[in-house]
Amino acid sequence: MTIRPAQLAGRKRRHIDVCLTEDVQHGGVTTGLERYRLPYNALTQTSLGEIRLATDFLGSGLCAPVLVGAMTGGAELSGTINRNLAAAAQELGIGMMLGSQRIMLDSALGEDAATSFAVRDIAPDVLLIGNIGLSQLTKSTLPDLVKALDRVGADALAVHTNPLQEAIQSGGDTDFSGSVTRLRDVSEALGYPILLKEVGHGLGAAAVASWSVRGR
Numbered sequence: 001m002t003i004r005p006a007q008l009a010g011r012k013r014r015h016i017d018v019c020l021t022e023d024v025q026h027g028g029v030t031t032g033l034e035r036y037r038l039p040y041n042a043l044t045q046t047s048l049g050e051i052r053l054a055t056d057f058l059g060s061g062l063c064a065p066v067l068v069g070a071m072t073g074g075a076e077l078s079g080t081i082n083r084n085l086a087a088a089a090q091e092l093g094i095g096m097m098l099g100s101q102r103i104m105l106d107s108a109l110g111e112d113a114a115t116s117f118a119v120r121d122i123a124p125d126v127l128l129i130g131n132i133g134l135s136q137l138t139k140s141t142l143p144d145l146v147k148a149l150d151r152v153g154a155d156a157l158a159v160h161t162n163p164l165q166e167a168i169q170s171g172g173d174t175d176f177s178g179s180v181t182r183l184r185d186v187s188e189a190l191g192y193p194i195l196l197k198e199v200g201h202g203l204g205a206a207a208v209a210s211w212s213v214r215g216r
């Protein structure tokens with residue numbers, strides 16, 4: 001069963017509510033960062049004030065190599081969240097990814113949904129990265145993707161791969177066949193820089209290696 005476009009905004013709102021009201025912290029898995037201890041150099045000759053974190057990424061200057069992760073879009077509250085995040089990104093000089101723009105690709109809902117992704121007016125200088133799922137990429141036309149990116153004033157596109165999430169959520173989009181080939185084709189023709197991300201479990205080394213060897 002595939003989710004109807006009209007249900008997408010409700011599902012996006014539910015994601016936010018779950019994070020706000022339920023216990024979403026993983027019980028057993030940690031980030032692993034607690035295993036690291038950074039060596040301390042008590043005889044440093046560095047002047048902290050001279051350290052520059054600024055960098056260039058995807059053709060934009062960032063004050064620090066930090067991006068706000070893709071989180072939401074499509075529901076009314078998503079718009080408030082995106083605008084707050086965009087204002088913070090603008091003030092800090094860091095980049096920002098929008099949540100999945102899948103809902104914008106629907107002809108009936110696209111215009112309304114676009115409002116919740118509209119942040120350019122308050123974040124004119126931010127590296128803004130649009131977002132679409134790998135599964136939806138396979139089913140979308142190039143002109144529709146470009147239109148969705150143009151509409152929000154994006155500088156680049158992040159494609160998220162989430163087969164596990166799609167498999168376990170009700171109405172998930174579970175057909176990933178041909179998706180990596182499609183990603184390669186779109187990346188060559190899109191006219192926007194494109195990057196691939198996972199949504200919480202990382203891209204496993206074996207998965208990445210298998211595609212870098214096969215190439216397609």
Ligand SMILES: Cc1cc2nc3c(=O)[nH]c(=O)nc-3n(C[C@H](O)[C@H](O)[C@H](O)COP(=O)(O)O)c2cc1C
Binds near residue numbers: 015073099131160199
């Ligand atoms: C409530 C919620 C909604 C998210 N929605 C999206 C989304 O629409 N698109 C996307 O690419 N990633 C989405 N993500 C994934 C995040 O961008 C990020 O990849 C994930 O939380 C892993 O972050 P970590 O690297 O800090 O663990 C969402 C995450 C959360 C918690």
